[in-house]
Amino acid sequence: MDKETIIQVSSVSKYYGANKAVDSVSFRVNEGELFGIIGTHGAGKTTLLEMLMGIRMPDQGSIRIYGHDVVLEAERLKEDIGIHLQSTSLVDKMNVREAMEMFQGFYKRKNNLDLIIEQFGLSPYSDKLVKRLSGGWRQRTALAIALVNDPKIIFLDEPTTGLDPQAKRDYWALLQLLRQQGKTIIVASHDMEDMQRNCNRVCVMRKGEFITCDNPSTLIAQLPRGGLTMEAVYMHHAVEMNGSVSV
Structure with a gap:
């Protein structure tokens, strides 16, 4: 049976002066997914996560979690959200x-x-x-x-930066345990090997736009020059290629 869509992002944009930090992004996240976002520094990942968490307001578009508007009903939604502190x-x-x-x-x-x-x-x-x-x-x-309020959704922004390989493996094992317990997890990360191994779907951001979004094996299989890893997906879509897609 298909999982319920619990996060719906529709044509969301965020501007800082002339800079389009997030540019008309649309996507959905299903209940129980471990949903990854990748992109270079400055691609808009953190800004997007902050809007999903209700920390920043979008300039255009809408974000709905469990059918509730993140901007208008932020207080109501905070009980359902857990946030991993960057610092x-x-x-x-x-x-x-x-x-x-x-x-x-x-x-x-x-x-x-x-x-x-x-x-x-x-x-x-x-x-x-x-x-x-x-x-x-x-x-x-x-x-x-991030779990003290028993949230249904957990947002993570580069949570394993600076960790040694064993600490990274241990951290991702905890995320898988939480997903098995029914949590929905949205994570932005540069750990491509772990994203490939653990995420149900991965979306690629470039210059504020969503370029492509699918499960890791499909993203790898669709590479025009062939490839075996999410690192190749990252290099092709996040670094080398222009484009935009809504999912």
């Missing part, structure tokens, strides 16, 4: 549990913190200051914070 500077002087408790206080819906800490292997670190953790454990903590 942990806000919680660096707190220990892991304190940081989770602080963010949980922003929501009406409460998840079981002890269960999250155990599930993420954070029990030995729960009383340690976040700033004292290694990069991998800091990112685990940031992801744990």
Whole structure:
């Protein structure tokens, strides 16, 4: 049975002066998907994610989550959304549990913190200051914070940047576990191998536009000169090729 479409983006644009950060982008995300977005720096990925989260308002178009307008009903939707912090500077002087408790206080819906800490292997670190953790454990903590309200949708912006290969594998394993639990995950990342291995669909952004969007194996198979990896898809569509498509 087809999954329900829970995010519908229709002709969304965001401008900064003459710069089109996001240019007439349309797409949908289905319930339970691990949905990837790739593109070079400046392609518009972060701006798009911020609009999906209700942090920035689109200049044109509409974004609806569970049928509700992200701009007009932001307060209602925040209970359904989890956000991975790009920076942990806000919680660096707190220990892991304190940081989770602080963010949980922003929501009406409460998840079981002890269960999250155990599930993420954070029990030995729960009383340690976040700033004292290694990069991998800091990112685990940031992801744990995104779950304090038991969200249905999780947004992640370059969550594994700077992590060593094992920490990246561990992080993606957590994302797969969350997806198996029914979470919908939207992630922007430059980890092409992991995007290929884990995402149900990947969309390519270039200069604010969506160039193409499909499952990784189809994107690879459609490369005109042949290719075996998402890295080749990235080089062809995000770096070399112009175009636009709505999905």
